[in-house]
Amino acid sequence: MQIYREHELAPALSDELQQSSDCSLFAIIDGTxxxxxxxxxxxxxxxxxxxxxxxxxxxxxxxxHSPYLAHISLSQVEYMExxxxxxxxxxxxxxxxxxxxxxxxxxCRLYVHTDNVDTRLFxxxxxxxxxxxxxxxxxxxxxxxxxxxxxxxxxxxxxxxxTLRTIQPSNKIHLPLPLDTWTIPEHHLDIFNDxxxxxxxxxxxxxxxxxxxxxxxxxxxxxxxxxxxAGINQARQLELHSDYALEKFIECQFRWGxxxxxxxxxxxxxxxxxxxxxxxxxxxxxxx
Numbered sequence: 001m002q003i004y005r006e007h008e009l010a011p012a013l014s015d016e017l018q019q020s021s022d023c024s025l026f027a028i029i030d031g032t033x034x035x036x037x038x039x040x041x042x043x044x045x046x047x048x049x050x051x052x053x054x055x056x057x058x059x060x061x062x063x064x065h066s067p068y069l070a071h072i073s074l075s076q077v078e079y080m081e082x083x084x085x086x087x088x089x090x091x092x093x094x095x096x097x098x099x100x101x102x103x104x105x106x107x108c109r110l111y112v113h114t115d116n117v118d119t120r121l122f123x124x125x126x127x128x129x130x131x132x133x134x135x136x137x138x139x140x141x142x143x144x145x146x147x148x149x150x151x152x153x154x155x156x157x158x159x160x161x162x163t164l165r166t167i168q169p170s171n172k173i174h175l176p177l178p179l180d181t182w183t184i185p186e187h188h189l190d191i192f193n194d195x196x197x198x199x200x201x202x203x204x205x206x207x208x209x210x211x212x213x214x215x216x217x218x219x220x221x222x223x224x225x226x227x228x229x230a231g232i233n234q235a236r237q238l239e240l241h242s243d244y245a246l247e248k249f250i251e252c253q254f255r256w257g258x259x260x261x262x263x264x265x266x267x268x269x270x271x272x273x274x275x276x277x278x279x280x281x282x283x284x285x286x287x288x
Contacts, residue, residue: 004162009084009092009153012164014074016094016151023094023150023170028053028106028125029068030089037088041070044079048072051103053125057110067125069106071099086155086162089127093152096170097177102148105177113183122184127155131163136188143168147177201228204247208254215254227253234261239275248283 004012017025031038031052041048054066072080083090095102112122124130131154134142142165146152150170153162205224208216216224231250238261240249252260260266269278 001166002164004153004164006084006086006160006162007081009162009164010077010080012162013080013092013094013153016164017074020094020150020170022096024096024098025072025074026093026095026099026102027070027072027083028091028093028127029070029083030126031068032062032065032123033089033126037083037090038064038068040082040088041068041079044082045070045072045076048076048079049099051099053103053106053110057107059110067106069099069103084162086127086157086160089155089157091125091127091130091152091154092162093146094150094170095148096150096173097148097175101175102177104179105148108179109182111181113181114189115183115186119181122182128157130154131156133188134165143172145182148173197229197232200232200243200246201225203243204228204232204250207247208251212251212254219254227258231258234258238270238279240279242276245276245280248280252283 002012013025017023027041029037029041041050048070050068050070052063052066052068054060054062059066074080082088083092109124110121111119113119124133130152134145134152134154137145146167149167150173151164151166153164155162202225205216205228208228219227228250231253232246235246235249238249240246249261256263261270266279266282269275269282272278
């Protein structure tokens with residue numbers, strides 16, 4: 001495993017290919033969320049062979065927003081350098097297989113199973129997500145998760161660095177590729193908890209700004225996410241768990257103060273058997 005700064009990645013990938021002459025360079029481009037990722041790809045690598053991975057799946061209606069699997073030539077240096085910016089969220093990898101030999105496999109990775117056999121969309125095509133996930137896997141698990149991959153570079157947007165991992169020797173990669181659904185143990189999801197919290201806090205803040213902008217305007221903006229995070233923790237201690245209940249609890253805190261839940265009008269709710277529904281019923285008329 002090697003760490004590279006943004007401007008060092010393109011030369012490192014070139015060296016990687018020279019050392020493994022039977023491999024080609026591929027990119028998975030996040031066309032669902034990363035800003036300008038597709039625009040830069042089509043502008044600076046217009047001749048690259050590519051395939052939108054949502055095509056032919058139940059997510060086809062999202063097109064042109066989709067992860068794109070692309071074969072990148074070393075002659076497309078300008079695109080390689082631009083997409084070495086970690087904020088682009090691109091996944092770079094080498095493989096001895098052709099693009100078309102890999103398409104069905106990458107589509108099978110769109111959904112995963114968890115321990116309780118839930119099926120979930122897994123945004124592996126976001127470089128930062130795969131960066132975190134690979135760090136939680138043992139080497140043999142990395143090989144099972146990425147059977148067509150010889151080496152892979154994943155971005156860490158916080159440090160603006162890339163991690164280049166060797167997954168397996170290229171001569172160990174063979175067809176046919178497995179097309180079964182990948183299973184993620186629940187404990188592997190723990191590495192994403194802080195990101196989940198950040199997303200939840202952002203969504204609650206956006207909802208509150210749309211409903212009570214005058215109230216939020218009285219709080220210093222940098223403190224709002226902190227108050228929301230503290231409110232989430234308090235609500236969960238009171239057995240409020242649904243997204244809607246958490247949002248309403250925090251709205252009450254901004255309206256009436258952080259300790260509103262201690263008021264006699266609410267105190268008996270926290271001893272009831274159905275705390276969440278009782279709370280939602282109580283505030284329905286109080287707020288509206």
